[in-house]
Amino acid sequence: MEKCFSKLSIFFVICFFMGNIAVFGQTQEGEVLTATAKIYKTNSEKSAVVITLSRGDVVNILESKGDWYKVSFGKVSGWIKKNIIFVRKTESETKPEYETETHTQTQTQTPSYYYSSERLGIGIRGGLSIASLHGADAENLLGPLSLRFGYGVGLYYILKINNDLNFQPELIYMQKGACKGDSTYQFDYIELPLLLRIKIPPLGSINAHAHLGPSFAYNIKKQLITKDKQYYYTDMNKLDIGILLGLGLSFDLSIIQVDMDIRYNYGLLKIQNSDNPFDIKCHNLFLTIGLIY
CATH class of the missing domain: 2.30.30.40 (SH3 Domains)
Known part of the structure; x- marks a missing residue:
């Protein structure tokens, strides 16, 4: 036994x-x-x-x-x-624990949106700045203005928040201002955009995203360049704050990720520093390419 x-x-x-x-x-x-x-x-x-x-x-x-x-x-x-x-x-x-001929349980998993992976980390960025001066007093005081074509260049960093959202701070040298005939109003800034990078459903293997956030800027150049003279402004605000909106596409090329963005920075503060400043503000469109290794 x-x-x-x-x-x-x-x-x-x-x-x-x-x-x-x-x-x-x-x-x-x-x-x-x-x-x-x-x-x-x-x-x-x-x-x-x-x-x-x-x-x-x-x-x-x-x-x-x-x-x-x-x-x-x-x-x-x-x-x-x-x-x-x-x-x-x-x-x-x-398979359900109990199953009869008349009652069958099924379980499915239905995905909503799926995104191909984006690289995280630090990258370099540069592109074309198309700048203008806006406000009620812009053309009244300065006369008819045209766009100033300049450039922006700097660094950016992508930090993951979740699968649908990243945080993207940047440090950019940006040329702003406007033109009037042969003269150029040169208002250049060091900018610190603090952006949310919001993922959009992908286009095949291409990632799409939107940008939204504030941009803080410090003025480093404030002058008017004419044919034969150069004038410096002493009554300009050192600081500017803007709201930045944009759209972009990302391409993963194995060695690097390429980001192509278009964004608009709407300046909120008047550029003049006085008790009763004129209503003149800096705006610009930035067409940019970024690279992350």
């Missing part, structure tokens, strides 16, 4: 471990949701790209770590961002 009980006990222990091995040996599958998806050598977008997949390709999920899955695709293995993978339910997860 004791020998029989011992044999049964060993049999049940073996069955238990075999069952657990079978359960833990199951591998989840994931389906690529975006037009293209890169598998990286490590869980970093700065590492080498092992292979590029297409929408609908199915990978085996081997491991989960932060925002990344370690996956295999054929004989290739590597790391892929979680937000571009739809995890398929295994049979044991989707």
Whole structure:
């Protein structure tokens, strides 16, 4: 009797471990949701790209770590961002505990919007500044004005808040002002935009985003350049505050990410510093390209 009980006990222990091995040996599958998806050598977008997949390709999920899955695709293995993978339910997860011929439970996962991954970190930015002076007193005092074409250049940083939203502070040298005939009003600033980078549903493999936030500026040049003379202004505000709105596209070219943006900075403060300043404000349109490695 004791020998029989011992044999049964060993049999049940073996069955238990075999069952657990079978359960833990199951591998989840994931389906690529975006037009293209890169598998990286490590869980970093700065590492080498092992292979590029297409929408609908199915990978085996081997491991989960932060925002990344370690996956295999054929004989290739590597790391892929979680937000571009739809995890398929295994049979044991989707099958109900009790099922009859007349009542069947089903469980589906319906994704809403999916975004291809954007690079985070520091980048360089430069582009064309199309500036103007606005306000009730702008043309009354200065006469007919035209646009000043200049440039802006500086640094920016992308910091993740969540899958749909990033924070993007910048430090930019920006040329502003206006032109009048052969003369140029040169009002140049060091600007600090503090922007929310809001993701828009992607266009295939292209990421789209919107910008919104305040911009704080410090004046470093305030002069009027004519054909033969140069005049300096002493009664200008050092500080300016604006509201910045914009749209942009991002392209991941493996080595770098290219950001192409168009944005408008609406100046809120009058440029003159006096007890009763004239209503003249700086506005500008910025067409810019940024690079993140």
